[in-house]
Amino acid sequence: MSPTDKERMKRRPTLLQISTAICVIFSLLVAILMVLFVIPQQISIVETRLDNAARQSLVRLGPSVADPILTRQYEFLYDQLNKQIENDDTWVRIQVLDATGQQIYPLGEWDPVLAPNQRQVFADIGSAPNPAGRLALVVDHEFAIGESLRLTYVLTAALFLIIALTLIAVVLFLQAAISRPVIGLTSAFKLMAKGDFDFALPQARSREISYLVQEFSRFRRRTFGYQTNLIQLKEDAEKANDAKSRFMSRMSHELRTPLNSVLGFSELALNEPKLSADQRRQLEAINQSGHHLLELVNEILDLSRLESGTLQVKMQPVYLPDILDQCHSMMTPFAASYNVSLTVLPIDPAICCMLADPLRLKQVIINLVSNAIKYNQDDGRVYIEVQAGSSNTVYIRVRDTGIGFTQKEAKQIFAPFERLSKSATVVDGTGIGLSISQRIVELMNGSIDVHSVEGVGSEFSVGLQAAEVSVSQSEEIINAACCKPVNHPTNSHSPKPESDLNTPPTLKESVSVVETNGHILVAEDNEINQLLFRTQLESLGYRCTLVADGLEALKALEKAAYDLILTDVSMPNLGGLELTSKIRTGQSALKEKGEQIPIVACSANAMNDDQEAGFDAGVDAYLTKPFKKEQLAGVLQTVLGGKKPI
16 A cells, blocks of 8 residues: 555544534534524413413403493402413403493503514403403513423433434444454454464454454464465475576586586597598587587576576676677677677777776677577678667667577567567577577666567667766776777678688687696696696696695695695595685684695686685686686786786
8 A cells, every 4th residue: 555545544534433423413403403493492382372372361351341341440450460470470461342442451551572582362242143352461481481492401401312312322322333343354464464373352232343353363374374374385496496596507617527528638639730621620520519518508597597596697887888898799790690790889988987887798708699690691791889878877789680580589588588480590699699688687676678670681779878987987998908999890701711710729729828837726626627637738838747636635735735726626535625724714724835736717606606606615717617728828817917807
């Protein structure tokens, strides 16, 4: 529930408030009805009754005044009427008329004006058809009406009190029977939402609320059962996820270990100058297949990391010209093998930095460029350009002149294992590269979009936040870059000749050989990898001693001095990280010598946790199998040269 909805709920009246308001309104209506109808009706009834009583008094008085009128004994009549007025408090004045209508009493003028609460009644003297005269009496009903009204007010107040008490009783009953149980059920819902199911349910006083409480009790039992099942399912899922992670790590290790030998020996064999053309093509096929298998392993491993949430990115300002130059250098031979030109368009210096993980950004760009090359046409072109966007966003666009795809395919292209149907059997791939790229870009708080026209080409656009850096920071980023920006020609299309493609560069062309004849202790339990290490290190000018595990390495350290230790992580008896820990904590023969021998760990485990564990143990560098001889040479040069490996 949103805060706005909560505020609206608080402003809504409660059942008690509604009931109280109804009682007050009803009471006011009763009071208004009493004032407007009951009391006036009561006054009218009292007045009518008093009028009738006064008229009856005149009728009884008629015979006693008839004889004085007929005999003209007016003095007797005056005395009788005066006494009557004095004895009756309600009589105000009386008028006596004879048969001719002449006023006999009172002696003065008759006042026809009546005061408030005064009433006038008439009666004939004698019987019809020949009455002796006519009587007119003015009476005052104020006292009688007042007494009647007081009685009416008392009765009204009593009735109002009875109604009010009845309504209050109804309100209290509603509160006890409905409001309190409902509030109790609401509190129970809140406790259930927090995962607390151990609470007492409210007591119900009505049948309807009792049914509600019973159903809530059943709901609580079912919810508790569901929660228990969910907790168990969550634990099972976590165990399954951990098992999957362990499985992926194990499978990565088991696949990378033989691949290290396949790729290592194939690269060494390709450097032999006396190979025939058929032998070279066969070795190139082995090497290419090995790299393809390694690519599949890496993609599946990345997908597993993304699904488990273990893939992490390290955001930092990235110098785009350096990243794009590295990608260009890596992908140019691949593009030439497909007869496709790869061009990096000039970059505006104002937008040359963005916030990203440099390793993962390069992975995304290489994946996009690789797809643009593989799904291109013969003699096709691929362009990489950088453009500024809105909201401080920088876009890296990879555009090709390839086969393109339909809008329907564009909606599904980022789905895992989704491949273009018309090229699925022609182009190698798993269909998860774009899905991985999309998730990596999202982890870097960016976006990736695609626009394609079938038969014309496609454009993939990666949008990331621009890095706001000062001039000094910009210079530091540029100086820290591995490669300096290179302005590649915008329309270059010069694929390498077939002879050049079939002849791989020699080691001396790619990395300088160390001539120091350093002595390296190699701890590796796999015999094939032992042979590979020996061959690679000796070709690089190093001497090496081979041992099968960490215990043998400790014994070797007691007998001789070494310039560097190259150790596998997973070994029987004593693994590489345990070996490193013993050396760094002074639990080996190096304690007395006080040496800090460089240690390079290598493993087929490619998980981030594995690498972090290696550095935590104290290794100076970490190589992930399989690796090229050039990579090994670069790490050895860096570590032995006292530089921090990149």
